[in-house]
Amino acid sequence: MRGQPSLCDVLTPQSLQEALSLRVAHPEARPLAGGTDLMVPFAAGRLPDRLFLNLWGLEELRGITVSDGEVTCGALTLFREIAVHPLMQREFPNLVRSAKVTGALAIQSRGSLGGNIANGSPAADTPPSLLVYGSELQLTSLRGSRWVPYADFHTGYKRSLLAPDELITLIRLARLGDGGFHYFRKVGTRQAQAISKVSLAAWARTGNGQIQELRIALGSVAPMPIRARGAEKALLGRSVTNPPLDAALEALQADISPIDDLRSSAQFRRKVAGNLLADMLRGLVSA
Amino acid sequence: MATQKIPLELTVNGEARQALVHPMARLLDVIREDFGLTGTKEGCGEGECGACSVILDGSLVNACLVPAVQAQGSTLRTVEGLAGVDLSPLQEAFLHHGGAQCGFCTPGMLVAGTHLLETDAVQDEAKAREGLSGNLCRCTGYVKIVDALLAAREGRS
Numbered sequence: 001m002r003g004q005p006s007l008c009d010v011l012t013p014q015s016l017q018e019a020l021s022l023r024v025a026h027p028e029a030r031p032l033a034g035g036t037d038l039m040v041p042f043a044a045g046r047l048p049d050r051l052f053l054n055l056w057g058l059e060e061l062r063g064i065t066v067s068d069g070e071v072t073c074g075a076l077t078l079f080r081e082i083a084v085h086p087l088m089q090r091e092f093p094n095l096v097r098s099a100k101v102t103g104a105l106a107i108q109s110r111g112s113l114g115g116n117i118a119n120g121s122p123a124a125d126t127p128p129s130l131l132v133y134g135s136e137l138q139l140t141s142l143r144g145s146r147w148v149p150y151a152d153f154h155t156g157y158k159r160s161l162l163a164p165d166e167l168i169t170l171i172r173l174a175r176l177g178d179g180g181f182h183y184f185r186k187v188g189t190r191q192a193q194a195i196s197k198v199s200l201a202a203w204a205r206t207g208n209g210q211i212q213e214l215r216i217a218l219g220s221v222a223p224m225p226i227r228a229r230g231a232e233k234a235l236l237g238r239s240v241t242n243p244p245l246d247a248a249l250e251a252l253q254a255d256i257s258p259i260d261d262l263r264s265s266a267q268f269r270r271k272v273a274g275n276l277l278a279d280m281l282r283g284l285v286s287a
Numbered sequence: 288m289a290t291q292k293i294p295l296e297l298t299v300n301g302e303a304r305q306a307l308v309h310p311m312a313r314l315l316d317v318i319r320e321d322f323g324l325t326g327t328k329e330g331c332g333e334g335e336c337g338a339c340s341v342i343l344d345g346s347l348v349n350a351c352l353v354p355a356v357q358a359q360g361s362t363l364r365t366v367e368g369l370a371g372v373d374l375s376p377l378q379e380a381f382l383h384h385g386g387a388q389c390g391f392c393t394p395g396m397l398v399a400g401t402h403l404l405e406t407d408a409v410q411d412e413a414k415a416r417e418g419l420s421g422n423l424c425r426c427t428g429y430v431k432i433v434d435a436l437l438a439a440r441e442g443r444s
Contacts, residue, residue, distance in 0.1 A: 005309035009290040010356045012310075032354070039352040040333040043313060052311065056357045080346075104421025106399070107334055109346040110353070192420030193335055 003043045012054040016061065019167060020142045022053055027164045029053040033076060033115035036107050061114065061169060064088070073171045075114025079126070083108060091175055094129035094184040094201045101125055104192045114168045117150070120158040120224065123263075127154075127225035128201035129184055130171070131217035138170035145169065154224035180205050181287045183280045186219075187272050189263075196220045197264040200276035204284055206240045211284070216277070221256040221269050228255040231277060243281050249274045295355055299324070300368030310356035314348075315339045317355050318365060326366040326394045330423070337422030340395035340402075341365050347402040349421075366394035369401055377401055377439040386435035388426030395422050400436045409440045 011029055013019035022029065030049040032038055033056065041047040055061060061076040066087055073082070079099040082088050089096050102108055102116070102125045116124045117137065127150075135150045139162060150171075153160050162168065183202040188194025199219035205212050214236055216228040230251035235243055258269035292307045299322055306321035318327050318341065330338030332351050339350040342364040369375045377400050380386070387393040396419065403409050403418040415436045416429070424432060 003311070005311040005313070005355075006289045008309065008311040010310035010354070012356060035352050035354055035357065036334060036349075039313070039354065042311070043332055043351065052354075054310075054354075054356055103334065104337070105418060106337060106340060106347045106349045106421050107352075110348050192417075 003045050003047070008050050008052065010052045010054050012057065014057070016058055016140070016167075016169070019053060019055060019058060020140065020165070023165045023167060024142060026051060026053070031055055031118065031167060033112045033118075034078070034110040036103065036111040037115060037119045037121070055167070068175075070175055071173045073113055073173075075117075075168045075170065076112045077114070077171070079103075079108035079111050079113070079116075080105070082113065092129070092133055092173060093182045094132060094203065095126060095173075097184045098125045098129045098186070098199070098201065101186050101188075101191075107193075113171055117153070117171070118160075118162065118168055120154060120160055122157065122222060122224050123196050123199075123220040124225065125186060125196060125199060125219065128199050128217035128219045130173075131225060131227050132201045132203040132215040133173050133176070134215065136172045137168055138172065139163070139166045140169040141165040141167070147172070151227055157223035176203070180213075181284050183283055185276055185279065187276070195263060198258075198269050198272045198276065200273065200280065202280045202284075206284070206287075209240055211235050211238055211240055211243065216252075216280070218256060218273060218276075220264075221258040221273050223257070226255065228252050228277075230255045235281075241285055243284075245278060245281060248277060248281070252277050293356065293359075295359055297358060297360070298362045300364055308355045310354065312355040313351055314341070314343075314353040314355055314358050314363075315350035317358075318350055318363075324365050324367050327398075328391055328394055330391065330395075335423070336392070337395040337399060337419075338392055340398040340422060342398060342402050347399055364398070366398050369397055375401065376442065377404060377435065380435040380439040380443070381432070384431045384435040384438060386427065386432045388424075392422060392424040392426075396424065396432055400432075400439070403436065404440055409436055412437060415440075 029051040032052040061074040063074050065072045079102045082099040136147045181204040186196045186199040188196050202216045204214045219225050231248045234248040234251040258266045295306050328338040330336035334349045334352045341350045344361050399422050408418050409415045415433050
């Protein structure tokens with residue numbers, strides 16, 4: 001069955017305050033940002049929602065703000081805005097790369113960071129980068145605002161800490177300074193437009209020949225985007241030139257829980273996740 | 288129970304247009320069925336193929352993924368708006384280089400290509416291919432399309 005616009009209604013608030021009030025008055029209304037995710041199941045008749053909360057016009061949710069210690073993105077910051085932002089390119093290259101491989105230009109011109117997070121797909125392209133940069137989310141309701149580590153946000157497949165009256169309003173990234181190592185690689189069926197089979201992002205800092213700081217995150221290998229904490233632990237404090245690859249690979253296999261689905265198999269995903277980790281470590285040695 | 292339609296007002300190819308539509312109607316259907324502009328094609332209907340590419344407030348978008356309500360008050364350009372009295376340089380280049388075969392992807396290719404040219408995003412062949420990567424063509428193998436885009440950029444037809 002095709003989607004049925006004639007059965008659906010849309011609430012279009014003029015301010016964030018009004019949006020939050022509507023969130024309370026109509027908890028059944030599905031928040032709608034750029035539509036690049038939701039319009040696909042909607043048009044195919046696979047979305048049960050009949051009422052939508054249109055956030056697209058809310059200027060309060062737009063824009064990238066840079067201060068000394070951090071960068072703050074409104075939830076409606078578009079992939080395209082991230083991709084062309086000079087400071088983002090310099091300091092958060094993983095996020096820029098993941099924004100650039102989200103769909104193609106027309107998707108990047110419409111899809112938003114907040115939407116990507118709220119949609120909760122384990123295959124979303126930006127979450128692994130957001131995880132390795134230790135980002136935090138501001139969740140806002142009429143009750144007030146709270147900041148939560150993004151690493152805690154997803155609690156299961158398409159489940160999250162977001163309360164029914166809340167909206168994601170800001171995404172905050174602490175600036176890491178220079179000298180770090182950044183790695184992002186997405187494996188999909190083709191370069192553009194593909195949904196990932198596996199993606200891996202990493203950020204590291206080395207010194208005295210050791211891996212002093214390391215964060216690794218993956219997409220499409222668990223019910224949600226995850227940090228690979230076991231693999232991180234196996235590598236932290238160890239030699240950059242001769243890291244314990246086998247131990248790290250073994251720990252990684254315990255960190256992930258991929259499934260067979262229409263895009264790939266669990267077996268392929270386990271193999272490729274290990275290959276990406278090894279590729280990352282090769283990059284770290286030569287960085 | 289059917290919901291209320293909304294009066295949608297847009298500037299389409301330079302002309303003020305109105306339609307009474309359901310707010311979650313796809314902009315693609317509004318363009319084709321309400322405005323009668325059938326140059327914009329539906330391919331996949333899920334943002335993969337680019338056949339429905341249009342320029343909305345200066346951004347390249349897939350019209351199949353935009354709910355009508357989000358286009359309220361916008362400025363829209365479709366393939367019908369690319370030519371003036373004469374074909375645009377990009378359209379001429381498509382003719383000259385054989386950039387169209389079955390023709391189904393061509394409106395989307397022309398709209399995306401026009402957007403890339405206008406935003407100076409066709410510095411070289413790699414950039415041209417990256418820019419068009421959201422537009423699928425099953426006939427040409429892309430070479431002639433990319434040739435046409437690069438020729439138009441250099442002011443050749």
